[in-house]
Amino acid sequence: DTEVTQTPKHLVMGMTNKKSLKCEQHMGHRAMYWYKQKAKKPPELMFVYSYEKLSINESVPSRFSPECPNSSLLNLHLHALQPEDSALYLCASSQDGGTLSGANVLTFGAGSRLTVL
Amino acid sequence: RKEVEQDPGPFNVPEGATVAFNCTYSNSASQSFFWYRQDCRKEPKLLMSVYSSGNEDGRFTAQLNRASQYISLLIRDSKLSDSATYLCVVNWDNFNKFYFGSGTKLNVKP
Numbered sequence: 001d002t003e004v005t006q007t008p009k010h011l012v013m014g015m016t017n018k019k020s021l022k023c024e025q026h027m028g029h030r031a032m033y034w035y036k037q038k039a040k041k042p043p044e045l046m047f048v049y050s051y052e053k054l055s056i057n058e059s060v061p062s063r064f065s066p067e068c069p070n071s072s073l074l075n076l077h078l079h080a081l082q083p084e085d086s087a088l089y090l091c092a093s094s095q096d097g098g099t100l101s102g103a104n105v106l107t108f109g110a111g112s113r114l115t116v117l
Numbered sequence: 118r119k120e121v122e123q124d125p126g127p128f129n130v131p132e133g134a135t136v137a138f139n140c141t142y143s144n145s146a147s148q149s150f151f152w153y154r155q156d157c158r159k160e161p162k163l164l165m166s167v168y169s170s171g172n173e174d175g176r177f178t179a180q181l182n183r184a185s186q187y188i189s190l191l192i193r194d195s196k197l198s199d200s201a202t203y204l205c206v207v208n209w210d211n212f213n214k215f216y217f218g219s220g221t222k223l224n225v226k227p
Contacts, residue, residue, distance in 0.1 A: 033213075042219055090160055110159070
């Protein structure tokens with residue numbers, strides 16, 4: 001069983017809908033991430049939160065809005081998405097700024113598969 | 118040039134074969150190196166961290182060559198269950214920014 005839990009597993013939404021993806025981890029990790037993955041491509045970084053503050057935004061369109069309510073939770077709010085936003089959305093967490101090589105390791109959730117109609 | 122490059126494959130090998138993947142990275146200041154495995158329609162899962170001295174876990178051996186800026190993964194005695202995409206991941210200028218290779222697909226045939 002994965003230690004990073006994502007809900008929902010599947011989501012179908014129209015272009016005018018507002019929905020949210022949720023992610024939770026209880027490993028005491030202080031960095032949390034959103035990645036987007038299209039078929040046959042590697043994960044593509046969207047956002048990183050470090051100690052509950054947004055530290056990286058990879059020029060993601062504003063129709064994606066991240067939120068980190070506390071150190072264990074990460075949300076991705078979706079509004080006015082386009083069909084090309086259909087993808088697997090992966091949440092991940094890590095220790096944050098490991099001082100030893102390999103100490104900062106990404107652990108992924110199972111993903112939320114999003115379809116935009 | 119991409120930060121991390123991998124041969125996309127696919128590598129089609131028979132059961133029991135030994136197969137090796139390489140991954141090159143562009144930044145000599147790279148700090149941490151990993152191999153992840155991803156099954157179809159699943160999340161990436163950590164296979165191995167790669168240490169300077171090289172490391173082995175059962176049938177899997179990972180090596181790092183800093184001088185030539187590549188890491189490798191060797192799989193011995195391939196099993197059908199090894200069929201997956203193997204992602205090379207490197208971390209350097211920001212501990213929280215990980216660079217992914219495009220992945221190498223492995224198909225192990227009976």
